[in-house]
Each structure stands twice: as C-alpha cells, then as structure tokens.
Amino acid sequence: MSDHSRRTCLPVPYSCAFVSSGRYRCSMDVLADVLSATKMGGTVAAVVRASGPWGISFPDLPIAAFHYVAEGECWLRRAGYEPLRLGAGDLVLLPAGAGHVMAGESSGPTVEFDELARAFGETPAVVVDLPGSGPAARILCGGFRFDAHSTHPMVRLPPLLWLKDIAAQGPDVAAVLRMLTTELCGPQPGTATVADRLVDVLFVHILRHWATGHGVPVGGSTWLRALDDAPxxxxxxxxxxxxxxxxxxxxxxxxxxxxxxxxxxxxxxxxGEPPLAYLTRWRMEITARRLRETDDTIAIITETVGYTSEFALSKAFRRHHGVSPSRYRATHRRTGSAVAGPTPDPQAGAPVGSR
Structure with missing residues (x-):
C-alpha cells in the first residue's frame, strides 16, 4: 500500500460519532458515496394540477419515479397491485420506474403523460392543468437516473417506498419541495439546471427519511436500513x-x-450479502467510476481499491460488470453513458435481506 493510500484511510473515531449507548454510529456520508458512485442525477420534473375525473399514465422507464401530493388526494395504480390512496403530504418513490397511473379515482380512463407533456410544453418545467368540477389535487412529479449497470445493493430498493407527510418530517425537505414547485411553476433562465439540482437534493432527503424508519415498505426491504444499525x-x-x-x-x-x-x-x-462480498462490490463501483471519470491507469486503480494485481482486478470487474475495464472505459467515453454489456454476474442481483 502506498503512503498516499495510508493517509486517506481514517480510523473509526474520525469517521464515526460516539452515541449515548456506547456504540459508534457512522457520521461519514456513506449515502453520498453511493449516490456519487451510482451516477445519480435528476431528470425532468412536472407539476400536475387536476380536478374532476382524471388519470395520468406514466410509462415504464429506467428511472426512479417520484410523486409528491402537495394538495388534495389521489390514487396510485399499478398493474397487479391494489390501488393506493395518497393524502396531502405523502410522497411515493418507484425505484425501478415501473409503469403506473396517478389518478383522482381508484379506477377509470387515463391519458399518457408524454401526450400531456407535448401539449403543455416539453421542457424541464412542465405544468399540466386538468380542470374539472371535482376535488382538486396538486402533485409534484419527477424522476432520478442511476447507472443502469451498477451492482450496488442501494439500487435494489423495494418496488415502492411510501413516505407519509414527508414535509412534516423537517424544514429542510419542506423547503426543497417548495423551491422545486416554485421553480417549475414560474420558469426562468436556468430553471432546467436549478430543477435538476433540487431533484437530486430531494432524492437524498427521501433516502434519509427512509433509512431512519419513516417510510412504509411496499413489496420488499432495503439496504438503507443497514445504515441505522451501529456496528x-x-x-x-x-x-x-x-x-x-x-x-x-x-x-x-x-x-x-x-x-x-x-x-x-x-x-x-x-x-443482503456478507461483509467481504459487499467490499468486493464497492471496490467494483469505485473502479467503474474511476474508469468513467479519470485517466488513471489500471495499475493506479488496482492499488486504490486494494487488489494485488491488474489481472485480479480485471477478473473481478468482468464478473460484476460483464466487460473488461478497458472496454468499459472505451465504451463509456464513446457514448457518454454507462456501458451496455453482457448480463453481469447473477450474484450482483441477489435480493437484499430484511431487517
């Protein structure tokens, strides 16, 4: 190990805070590490103002979709599941971006969101007005991008996260929701950039609240709960x-x-996996990010992530990502996105264990 590597490794007292129970609870932002490594980013967001009979169908997309009910009530409908009634202040996150419907009733006709977006203006600040004579609702909608080929368990969240009255959990998340809604309803120069950053911040808040036990799991458990266990x-x-x-x-x-x-x-x-299996997976995420974002040689990356040889690193990387490090780097820099290669090691998709 190089002197530089030794200097970057902090002992537990520097990365953890002592708590009254006599245990160490991590204060280092592990969540920020993972979000950065999995290439999280905001996507288009929209405000829906609807009343009367209404329904909007959202397509199956490779993003994590969210909906925040700012006012009124509505229903979330998904194929194969019972409709879910949402009240003012509730937020739902569909991490896998599965197709779904947001509507004023538990059943009824819908219109495609893409069709509405074209009608109301295909910009990062879409405001959809659906007037009618029934109860009014205002919903903030959006999504987040992940590296589609990340194998980190963070990206294997339950099919649905339901956070009840999220704005009441603290002033910070309420401020983000308010600023994002204001930005979308009154677009100005730079709105696309501002909205993108606010969506990123909102996602961090969603995961924070979920990790601390404020969310209701619908269809699974999540790696985030592990961050609430001190050891x-x-x-x-x-x-x-x-x-x-x-x-x-x-x-x-x-x-x-x-x-x-x-x-x-x-x-x-x-x-959802043993400690050293997680370590290997995390090293592969670091390697992928270095390949995407730096000109570091394979030799430098090998030392950075603790492998004894370039061959050993390349073998592990191919097992997790389906391609060699050199091909991953070349393809990413040619396309500007995460490499699309063969299906990764099936172990990379193992389900996350429950608490």
Whole structure:
C-alpha cells in the first residue's frame, strides 16, 4: 500500500460519532458515496394540477419515479397491485420506474403523460392543468437516473417506498419541495439546471427519511436500513473510507466493537450479502467510476481499491460488470453513458435481506 493510500484511510473515531449507548454510529456520508458512485442525477420534473375525473399514465422507464401530493388526494395504480390512496403530504418513490397511473379515482380512463407533456410544453418545467368540477389535487412529479449497470445493493430498493407527510418530517425537505414547485411553476433562465439540482437534493432527503424508519415498505426491504444499525453502519463506513485495506471480517469486527459472528450475521441479514462480498462490490463501483471519470491507469486503480494485481482486478470487474475495464472505459467515453454489456454476474442481483 502506498503512503498516499495510508493517509486517506481514517480510523473509526474520525469517521464515526460516539452515541449515548456506547456504540459508534457512522457520521461519514456513506449515502453520498453511493449516490456519487451510482451516477445519480435528476431528470425532468412536472407539476400536475387536476380536478374532476382524471388519470395520468406514466410509462415504464429506467428511472426512479417520484410523486409528491402537495394538495388534495389521489390514487396510485399499478398493474397487479391494489390501488393506493395518497393524502396531502405523502410522497411515493418507484425505484425501478415501473409503469403506473396517478389518478383522482381508484379506477377509470387515463391519458399518457408524454401526450400531456407535448401539449403543455416539453421542457424541464412542465405544468399540466386538468380542470374539472371535482376535488382538486396538486402533485409534484419527477424522476432520478442511476447507472443502469451498477451492482450496488442501494439500487435494489423495494418496488415502492411510501413516505407519509414527508414535509412534516423537517424544514429542510419542506423547503426543497417548495423551491422545486416554485421553480417549475414560474420558469426562468436556468430553471432546467436549478430543477435538476433540487431533484437530486430531494432524492437524498427521501433516502434519509427512509433509512431512519419513516417510510412504509411496499413489496420488499432495503439496504438503507443497514445504515441505522451501529456496528453494520460502522463496518460499511470503514470499507468506504479505506477500500484499499486488506479487510477481514475479524478485523472489521474488532474495529466496530462486536464479535466476528455477530457482525457477519447482522451485516448479511441487513445488507443482503456478507461483509467481504459487499467490499468486493464497492471496490467494483469505485473502479467503474474511476474508469468513467479519470485517466488513471489500471495499475493506479488496482492499488486504490486494494487488489494485488491488474489481472485480479480485471477478473473481478468482468464478473460484476460483464466487460473488461478497458472496454468499459472505451465504451463509456464513446457514448457518454454507462456501458451496455453482457448480463453481469447473477450474484450482483441477489435480493437484499430484511431487517
């Protein structure tokens, strides 16, 4: 390991805050690490103002779609599921971007969102007005992009996250929702950029609230819950802070103050895979990001993520991403997006364990 690598690795007291229970709870922003590595970004957002009988069909897209009910009530309809009634202040996130309907009633006809967007102006600040004689509702809609080929468990969220009265959880998220709505309803020069950044910030708030237990799971569990467990969160933080270290479960257990068996059991149950499998996956995310965003040689990246040889790194990368590091870099720089290669290792799609 190089001197530089040693200097970038902080001990637990610097990356964690002591809590009253006598345990360390991570304060390092693991969530920010993951969002950055998985190439999160905002997409088009819209405000829907509707009353009377109405229904909007949103297509199946490779984005995480969200809807925030600012006023009134509405229904979320999905094929194969019972309709979900949403009240003012509720926010839903569909991480996989599955096709769905937002409507004033639990059943009835719909119109395609793309058709409405064209009618009301295809810009990053779409305002859709659907007047009628029934109860009024105002909904903020949008989406977030992920690297489609990321194998991090963060991108394997439940099919639906439901956060009730999210604005009441704190002034910060309320301010973001208010600013985003204002920006979309009164577009100005730079609105596209401002809206994009606000959507990113909103997504972080959604995940924060979900990770701290404020959300209702609909159809699964999530890796984010692991960040609320002190030893597991500390172990994740250590691997993020020092991916180049030759970590073992015993060493992680010693650093986090629990037994090897306890850490292994809790980590596997909450994260969905054993600690060292997660470490490998995280190293592959770092490698992919370095290949996309830097000119670092494979040799430099190999040392950065703690592999003993370029061959070993290339073999692991191909297993997780389906292509070699050199092809990944070349394809990404040619297309400006994440490489589309063969189907990754099936283990990369293993379901996340429940609490």
């Amino acid at each position: 597991v969160s500390a172990a994740v933080s250590l691997m993020h802070r020092c991916p180049e270290r030759a970590w073992t479960v015993a060493l992680l257990a010693k650093e986090t103050g629990v037994s090897r068996a306890t850490l292994y059991r809790r980590f596997t149950r909450l994260v």
